[in-house]
Amino acid sequence: MTSLPSLHETPEHARLRDEIRRFARREIAPFAHAWEEANEFPRELYEKAARAGMLGVGYPEAYGGSGGDLSHMIAATEELIVGGTSVGTAVGLGSHAIALPPILNFGTEEQKKRFLPPVLAGEKIAALAITEPGGGSDVASLQTRAVKDGDHYVVTGAKTFITSGCRADFVTTAVRTGGEGHGGISLLVIERGTPGFSVGKKLAKMGWWASDTAELVFDGCRVPRENLIGEENTGFIPIMTNFAVERLLLAGNCVAIASLAYDEAVRYARERRAFGKPIMGFQVLRHKLADMATRIAAARALMNDVIARHLRGDMVTGLAAMAKNTATDACSFVCDEAVQIFGGHGYMRETLVERLYRDARLYPIGGGTRGIMNEIICKTEGY
Amino acid sequence: MKILVALKRVADPDNANKVKIPASGEKIDTTGLEWKPNPFDEYALEAALRLTENGTQPKVRAGEVVVVTFGPKETETTLRAALATGADRAIRVDASDDKLDGDLVARALKALVEKEKPDVVLMGKQAVDGDSNQVGQILAELLDWPMATFAATIREEAGALLVGREVDGGVSTLRVKLPAVVTVDLRIVAPTSVYSTKTPSTHKYNDGVRFAALPAIMAAKKKPLVEVKLADLAPDQALKVSYHGFAAPPARKAGIKVKDVSELVSKLKNEAKVL
Numbered sequence A: 001m002t003s004l005p006s007l008h009e010t011p012e013h014a015r016l017r018d019e020i021r022r023f024a025r026r027e028i029a030p031f032a033h034a035w036e037e038a039n040e041f042p043r044e045l046y047e048k049a050a051r052a053g054m055l056g057v058g059y060p061e062a063y064g065g066s067g068g069d070l071s072h073m074i075a076a077t078e079e080l081i082v083g084g085t086s087v088g089t090a091v092g093l094g095s096h097a098i099a100l101p102p103i104l105n106f107g108t109e110e111q112k113k114r115f116l117p118p119v120l121a122g123e124k125i126a127a128l129a130i131t132e133p134g135g136g137s138d139v140a141s142l143q144t145r146a147v148k149d150g151d152h153y154v155v156t157g158a159k160t161f162i163t164s165g166c167r168a169d170f171v172t173t174a175v176r177t178g179g180e181g182h183g184g185i186s187l188l189v190i191e192r193g194t195p196g197f198s199v200g201k202k203l204a205k206m207g208w209w210a211s212d213t214a215e216l217v218f219d220g221c222r223v224p225r226e227n228l229i230g231e232e233n234t235g236f237i238p239i240m241t242n243f244a245v246e247r248l249l250l251a252g253n254c255v256a257i258a259s260l261a262y263d264e265a266v267r268y269a270r271e272r273r274a275f276g277k278p279i280m281g282f283q284v285l286r287h288k289l290a291d292m293a294t295r296i297a298a299a300r301a302l303m304n305d306v307i308a309r310h311l312r313g314d315m316v317t318g319l320a321a322m323a324k325n326t327a328t329d330a331c332s333f334v335c336d337e338a339v340q341i342f343g344g345h346g347y348m349r350e351t352l353v354e355r356l357y358r359d360a361r362l363y364p365i366g367g368g369t370r371g372i373m374n375e376i377i378c379k380t381e382g383y
Numbered sequence B: 001m002k003i004l005v006a007l008k009r010v011a012d013p014d015n016a017n018k019v020k021i022p023a024s025g026e027k028i029d030t031t032g033l034e035w036k037p038n039p040f041d042e043y044a045l046e047a048a049l050r051l052t053e054n055g056t057q058p059k060v061r062a063g064e065v066v067v068v069t070f071g072p073k074e075t076e077t078t079l080r081a082a083l084a085t086g087a088d089r090a091i092r093v094d095a096s097d098d099k100l101d102g103d104l105v106a107r108a109l110k111a112l113v114e115k116e117k118p119d120v121v122l123m124g125k126q127a128v129d130g131d132s133n134q135v136g137q138i139l140a141e142l143l144d145w146p147m148a149t150f151a152a153t154i155r156e157e158a159g160a161l162l163v164g165r166e167v168d169g170g171v172s173t174l175r176v177k178l179p180a181v182v183t184v185d186l187r188i189v190a191p192t193s194v195y196s197t198k199t200p201s202t203h204k205y206n207d208g209v210r211f212a213a214l215p216a217i218m219a220a221k222k223k224p225l226v227e228v229k230l231a232d233l234a235p236d237q238a239l240k241v242s243y244h245g246f247a248a249p250p251a252r253k254a255g256i257k258v259k260d261v262s263e264l265v266s267k268l269k270n271e272a273k274v275l
Helices: A011-027 A029-038 A044-051 A070-084 A087-093 A101-106 A109-120 A236-271 A283-311 A317-347 A352-360 A370-381 B013-018 B039-051 B073-085 B102-116 B135-143 B214-220 B261-270
Strands: A126-129 A145-149 A152-163 A170-176 A185-191 A197-202 A213-224 B002-006 B009-011 B035-037 B064-071 B089-094 B120-124 B147-157 B160-167 B170-177 B180-184 B225-229
Touching (some): A011 A029, A011 A070, A011 B214, A029 A087, A044 A087, A070 A283, A087 A352, A101 A109, A101 A185, A101 A236, A126 A152, A152 A170, A152 A185, A152 A197, A170 A213, A185 A213, A185 A236, A236 A317, A317 A352, A317 A370, B002 B039, B009 B013, B009 B073, B035 B039, B039 B073, B039 B180, B064 B073, B064 B102, B073 B089, B073 B214, B120 B135, B147 B170
Parallel strands (some): A126 A170, A145 A170, B002 B064, B064 B089, B147 B180
Antiparallel strands (some): A145 A152, B009 B035
16 A cells, blocks of 8 residues: 555556566666675666666656656656665666756756766766765855866865765766855866866765765866856756755655565564464554554655646745655654564664665755755745 | 567466455456566567567567457556557457456457468467466467467578477477467577567577666557457357366465474375375
8 A cells, every 4th residue: 555656647657667666676676685785786787777768767858868757757766666675776876866957957958968868878877966075954155166267167175975976977066156155156067087076985874885975076176167057156046946856856765665664564574473473463563564554655645745736837845845854754764663573683684674774864864954854844934 | 570469467476365266266356456467478579579670779660569468448558568668559359357268369369360460479378377378379270370389589581480499308499481370488588589580690689578668658658559349359259168166275384393304204204295
């Protein structure tokens, strides 16, 4: 029941889900544990996923995409997570979902033609870099400077917690081209191999192990001016627009992870015996599962409502923040309970719910913390 | 080349525990079952697509692939999925699952083949629900066409197919002149199993059935899908197979632990009586 698709989904969504689940079960699930333990999945998976049409979901066919909208992207990501059982792999494969929209929505035709098709074909990896070592949530005070010098910007500064940063071929990077505050921010596409751009280090994390996360360093990095997205000093709006969609994508991740943990818990409760019967035979355990199912259903219902509103063109800034908080809370709760149901086995590294529990902890932090979501809700509520 | 692929939907083998048998034992209760295409039939579709293309340009079809299924309205989901995967058009023969058997399906398919005039009829070697393994063979007999069953490899030649079949001692290779009926085994979807005359022999396919991307899924909505009445294909709908009862297999008992090998041997000999 927790995986009932939304009422706005069509038979074509169902078919897309079938295809992606089949892909994930065949190409990811058998290797999920090994890739997570190795902190990396093979780069060729990008091309495999692209050939199967997975990477292009949500992007126009004119730029090598598969068409579809946010509802297709969220359905696809859910199946990738549930079918593949490796959250790190799914988010690594999907890092372009936050790196490309600013180019797609605010870039020139030339930039779109140059940057989108190779990523959607799985030949290049794209990342988004906003957070800095000195500050994350406070986007408007970011410090990485880009100073105009002839046909180039000279970029100096550092970015951190960048998903796919180690392997990225280009990074959509937020830089300061103007004065203080949000009015001085621009977005630059910085390509691998640009002199002065280097990966500081690969970061070791609590969860999301199969995805690489990097600290990036820009030391007098010379970026051609044609890599500026939109007008100078107007980068804050694309960043904020991107965030609403990113929050719904993250809510989608949470619903998927929670469903997966719940299914694992149900399966285990039926198999595991204690005091002479399967532990599912104990009401206290069944009620735990009932609470888990309820939280997932609620998170999914709110997320689907906000997706439907977003797709018909409503401003969903506050609702998207609510959907993210509801989903991250549900996910943390469900994964914690799943570990509890598994008992000692739930604390062991070979158990899927142990890994999901660690993966879940990212979501109230990444893509805007739980507190920042509440600030957004306060603003949209008018207090 | 024109290929007719017969597809059957089956209860999702991954959810076999959802199959319920009422106490009367007169039939299988299909309410609430999740349906999937029969895997062997999906392999037949993949083989048909490989035979009607240059493998390096899988979006261009050189020939026509028509898919057909027998069943109620909701079996159109199976056909739409096949259209998304690459078939050109689909036919649903309106029928009720419990009023069909291999003989009736083969007779109806014969009438359809006479109308459609395909060069090849492809299907799975059997459906994973009833495991009857009959339709292909009966159809070839009724049409008086050459037949190759359990195909593991197919190579297109001028006017013929070279079919490799895995048998106990190795591989038996048949050359069937067209038109022909071919049923396929699971290895037909391996990377080098099927070659049309257009596909370079150096080409390797991805293992398994190809994936349908979103644009193809959307385009499949507009591909032709027609409904045909079973009575128009097979006026005589009498069944040769009748079912006298259904029973679930006995529930498995929990195992026991033995102390050592000698106890194991003694139990196998005296209790299980398998030694």
